[in-house]
Amino acid sequence: MGELAVDKHVKYIVSVEKRKDSFESVVMDHLRMNGAYWGLTTLDILGKLHAVDADEVISWIMKCQHESGGFAGNIGHDPHMLYTLSAVQVLALFNKLDVLDIDKVASYKINVEKAVNYIVSCKNLDGGFGCTPGGESHAGQIFCCVGALAITGSLHHVDKDLLGWWLCERQVKSGGLNGRPEKLPDVCYSWWVLSSLIMIDRVHWIDKDKLVKFILDCQDVENGGISDRPDDAVDVFHTYFGVAGLSLLEYPGLKAIDPAYALPVDVINRIFFSK
Amino acid sequence: MDSDEGDREPISRRAEWSDVIPLPQDDGPNPVVPIAYKEDFRETMDYFRAIYQADERSPRALCLTQEAILANPGNYTVWHFRRLVLQALNADLYKELDFLQQIANSNAKNYQLWHHRRWVIERLGADARAKELELNKEILSRDTKNYHAWSHRQWVLQALGGWEDELDYCHCLLEQDIFNNSAWNQRYFVISRSPFLGGLKAMRESEVRYTVKAILAQPNNESPWRYLRGLYKDDIEALVNDPQASSVCLKVMNTKSNYVFALSMLLDLLCNGFQPSQEFRDAVGALWTSDTHPLDSDLAKAICYILEHVDSLRAGYWMWRKSKLPQAA
Numbered sequence: 001m002g003e004l005a006v007d008k009h010v011k012y013i014v015s016v017e018k019r020k021d022s023f024e025s026v027v028m029d030h031l032r033m034n035g036a037y038w039g040l041t042t043l044d045i046l047g048k049l050h051a052v053d054a055d056e057v058i059s060w061i062m063k064c065q066h067e068s069g070g071f072a073g074n075i076g077h078d079p080h081m082l083y084t085l086s087a088v089q090v091l092a093l094f095n096k097l098d099v100l101d102i103d104k105v106a107s108y109k110i111n112v113e114k115a116v117n118y119i120v121s122c123k124n125l126d127g128g129f130g131c132t133p134g135g136e137s138h139a140g141q142i143f144c145c146v147g148a149l150a151i152t153g154s155l156h157h158v159d160k161d162l163l164g165w166w167l168c169e170r171q172v173k174s175g176g177l178n179g180r181p182e183k184l185p186d187v188c189y190s191w192w193v194l195s196s197l198i199m200i201d202r203v204h205w206i207d208k209d210k211l212v213k214f215i216l217d218c219q220d221v222e223n224g225g226i227s228d229r230p231d232d233a234v235d236v237f238h239t240y241f242g243v244a245g246l247s248l249l250e251y252p253g254l255k256a257i258d259p260a261y262a263l264p265v266d267v268i269n270r271i272f273f274s275k
Numbered sequence: 276m277d278s279d280e281g282d283r284e285p286i287s288r289r290a291e292w293s294d295v296i297p298l299p300q301d302d303g304p305n306p307v308v309p310i311a312y313k314e315d316f317r318e319t320m321d322y323f324r325a326i327y328q329a330d331e332r333s334p335r336a337l338c339l340t341q342e343a344i345l346a347n348p349g350n351y352t353v354w355h356f357r358r359l360v361l362q363a364l365n366a367d368l369y370k371e372l373d374f375l376q377q378i379a380n381s382n383a384k385n386y387q388l389w390h391h392r393r394w395v396i397e398r399l400g401a402d403a404r405a406k407e408l409e410l411n412k413e414i415l416s417r418d419t420k421n422y423h424a425w426s427h428r429q430w431v432l433q434a435l436g437g438w439e440d441e442l443d444y445c446h447c448l449l450e451q452d453i454f455n456n457s458a459w460n461q462r463y464f465v466i467s468r469s470p471f472l473g474g475l476k477a478m479r480e481s482e483v484r485y486t487v488k489a490i491l492a493q494p495n496n497e498s499p500w501r502y503l504r505g506l507y508k509d510d511i512e513a514l515v516n517d518p519q520a521s522s523v524c525l526k527v528m529n530t531k532s533n534y535v536f537a538l539s540m541l542l543d544l545l546c547n548g549f550q551p552s553q554e555f556r557d558a559v560g561a562l563w564t565s566d567t568h569p570l571d572s573d574l575a576k577a578i579c580y581i582l583e584h585v586d587s588l589r590a591g592y593w594m595w596r597k598s599k600l601p602q603a604a
């Protein structure tokens with residue numbers, strides 16, 4: 001089995017931040033906040049968060065916050081739930097949640113009971129979840145739903161045996177995981193499927209060794225970074241999910257990651273135990 | 276990006292924009308991550324910023340949002356402003372559908388596109404239904420599993436109708452690719468919710484026949500096996516008592532190939548009270564060729580043991596299933 005090319009991946013992530021004029025950086029312009037989360041969490045899992053200048057990043061994040069309390073994907077864009085999440089996550093990585101006016105951010109309010117009811121209405125007969133009631137079960141959707149149910153203490157709504165079986169059927173011969181029946185495996189499902197299995201306590205239903213091998217095969221060991229499947233082009237998104245997946249599989253030398261919050265466990269503990 | 280970049284006339288040279296002062300992006304006095312934008316893109320966005328600040332909802336603003344969207348279809352701020360302009364101008368939303376179709380040709384998975392599309396259809400109402408379902412089919416023809424397209428399609432059917440031809444459409448897709456899980460999901464959606472079909476129970480018999488045919492054509496296809504279970508939602512006893520369910524398992528096992536799903540289904544039937552005849556025992560026995568490990572006399576246990584070996588990726592799951600079986604007296 002190959003090994004995780006840690007230094008190459010660190011170099012790759014740090015260089016992505018600097019490459020501003022590529023086509024990729026233009027069309028990713030509005031979701032730079034997501035990119036920051038993917039890249040920085042990967043660095044933290046690898047034990048290399050110090051490779052970036054924390055003050056620079058935090059200063060940029062705060063420039064993305066709007067009057068409403070929400071954060072935009074980049075300077076000059078409108079606030080949006082997705083980027084608010086990423087912003088809070090990155091601030092948590094740097095242990096800088098104190099720079100936030102918590103009430104302001106939380107005024108982007110949610111009615112938890114209604115949210116849980118909606119999630120349950122999206123449950124399908126195969127035990128999985130779709131995007132809307134009647135929508136096809138999809139591993140990414142399942143992660144969002146199971147994660148939300150976990151965070152709100154509502155996992156009793158999940159049929160763990162049935163969903164666990166659907167999830168373990170995502171593993172294909174190569175050892176990789178797909179997101180729906182008869183689709184190709186993709187490294188990002190190493191996260192969506194795996195974290196879901198862990199949250200419902202059924203991860204022993206897949207072949208972990210084969211999955212580790214698949215993820216390692218998706219690395220670009222020359223230039224760093226991880227791609228969706230072997231020999232494709234790398235990107236920060238798949239680099240993050242590949243490394244996060246390896247962490248969940250307890251690959252040696254990596255920080256543990258929380259399957260529901262998708263942040264290192266020590267970061268989550270810091271938040272919860274400081275209350 | 277824009278393939279006509281070479282032909283694009285800079286906005287600063289266009290007569291109709293001569294009265295507008297472009298507004299550069301304000302990154303603050305010490306920009307942290309200054310981006311070196313391409314000149315064309317920077318200019319388009321500078322002019323967009325100007326009309327956005329001025330809240331100018333004019334025909335030229337509409338054109339500019341089109342340019343900005345084509346340059347970066349992910350910019351949700353531009354899409355939002357475009358909606359404001361469309362409303363202010365009381366624009367022809369059928370033309371907007373054509374514009375959206377153009378974008379979909381290169382960005383069929385863009386979230387903003389689909390959100391905008393729904394907004395347009397909400398305003399056009401039932402008159403747009405037929406055209407929209409056709410346009411949606413075009414998008415699906417390029418990627419038959421595009422999740423956005425399927426979500427949108429389900430929304431159109433529920434909001435505006437058009438169910439009559441949908442089952443045929445599912446059949447069409449399955450004829451092209453019987454492994455298409457999205458098409459199977461849609462089929463289930465239609466038979467459960469179409470006001471013209473009488474509901475799941477009424478459709479059950481014909482659908483079981485359809486599904487069994489699909490299984491026999493490709494027994495290693497996960498979708499029809501799940502579909503079969505779905506047809507007996509909340510009625511597992513009826514599944515156990517339906518001879519078509521057990522007999523399809525037997526047929527597949529007797530081919531001695533691609534029998535994993537068949538074994539798994541038979542296991543579920545046994546766990547829910549199915550009484551196997553000798554034929555079933557023989558068929559299972561024939562799948563196990565090892566002399567050193569004789570098969571368990573309990574059929575369910577034997578099936579679990581076989582699956583642990585032939586579906587070894589999921590050995591953990593099959594061992595757990597075995598552990599859950601009632602222990603022999």
